[in-house]
Amino acid sequence: MAAFHPRQHQLWNHHPLHPPSADLRRLFHRLTIAFSLSILCFSLVYIFAGCCESELTDNSDVSARDLLVAGSAWPERNVSHADGESGLEGNSSGKEWTATRRLPQALIIGVKKGGTRALLEFLRLHPDIRALGSEPHFFDRHYARGLDWYRTMMPKALDGQIVMEKTPRYFVTVDTPPRIHAMSRDVKLIVVVRDPVTRAISDYTQIISKTPGIPSFESLAFKNHTTGQIDSSWSPLWIGLYAQHMERWLAWFPRSQIHLVSGERLITDPAGELGKVQDFLGLQRIVTDKHFYFNKTKGFPCLKKPEGSSKPHCLGKTKGRTHVSIDPDVIQKLRDFYKPHNQRFYQMVGQSFEWQ
Structure with a gap:
């Protein structure tokens, strides 16, 4: 047998099919480090992407109206503000613009069937107004839930946008003025008033559309039809006693914080009434007559179609519906009944609405 040479032993131990254990450990260590770094990089990318997405989502609650530019045929987002700060894009101070939920600075408090829904929809065109679409009824029904709710x-x-909501029932609810005053003594209040006789008929028209078969308007409006004694406690008539309700509000708020909108002129001259409301709220007059057209079928102003929309925007079918027919003698008796109440209201607010 041939002798085993030491050189042969050295070559055998370094054959590629049999690497030493030290090389295996080094290779495994390098692979482990590479894998750990990959996991770390992936985690950092995922966290960064998630933060960006959450910020975009948080600001997505600002409506598309808020991103429009003033002066076009459709109201758009103001680039500049009265306080000198820029809008969403120009931020010279370096701080981030973030949208937050705040208590309202303005309220449409009444009156039912006066035109509050139309006013709200028209005001929502303004880029500096953020308005709740539904009626929360906080100060009259849900006050126990608290201001945080x-x-x-x-x-x-x-910042710079006005938050507002509308609940027409506030105007006639006894406890509402002190509750709103407790929230903010500086809140701005808007009341849409309408000829109380026309308003009562409109109110009844809505009631009968929901509950057909109720007694006639005439039978509900009079305590005694023979003597002509009016039942002023019947809700459609009681709401129209504006002086009685306004007296409570003036006990808590100065007249300068209450703006009255004519329900009749809101129909015949919506841009004119909207201009006064924008002035009252301290806003630039952005919603103007170029945003409206008169719908002859509904007998009511509608909004011209915005860019990208195929149809103009009109209020729903429950708005501008045809009133039930009322005996002219009944209407005259109601006008006679309301006349002294209306005169007292005009004197109280220093403004005449020239209702018959």
Whole structure:
């Protein structure tokens, strides 16, 4: 047998099919480090992407109207503000613009069937107004839930935007003025008033559409039809006693914080009434006559179609519906009944609405 040479032993131990254990450990260590770095990089990318997405989602509550530019045929987002700060894009101070939920600075408090829904929809065109679409009824029905709950109901708004909501029942609810005053003594209040006789008929028309078969308007409006004694406690008539309700509000708020909108002129001259409301709220007059057209079928102003929309925007079928027919003698008796109440209201607010 041939002798085993040491050189042969050395070559055998370094054959590629039999690497030493030290090389295996080094290779495994390198692979482990590479894998760990990959996991770390992936985690950092995922966390960064998630943060960006959450910020975009938080600001997505600001409506598309808020991103429009003033002066076009359709109201758009203001680039500049009255306080000198820029809008969403120009941020010279370096701070981030974030939308938050705040308690309202303005309220449409009445009156039912006066034109509050139309006013709200028209005002929502303004880029500096963020308004709740539904009626929260916080100060008359849900006050026990507290202001924190009320705040969560509000839409998110940027600095400089006015948050508002409308609940027409507030105007006639006894406890509402002190409750609103407790929230803010500086809140701005808007009341849409309408000829109380026309308003009562409109109110009854809505009632009978929901509950057909109820007694006639005439039978409900009079305590005694023979003597002509009016039942002023019947809700459609009671709401129209504006002086009685306004007296409570003036006990808590100065007249300068209450703006009255004519329900009749809101129909015949919506841009004119909207201009006064924008002035009252301290806003630039962005919603103007170029945003409206008169719908002859509904007998009501509608909004011209915005860019990208195929149809103009009119209020729903429950708005502008045909009133039930009322005996002219009954209407005259109601006008006679309301006349002294209307005169007292005009004197109280320093403004005449020239109702018959």
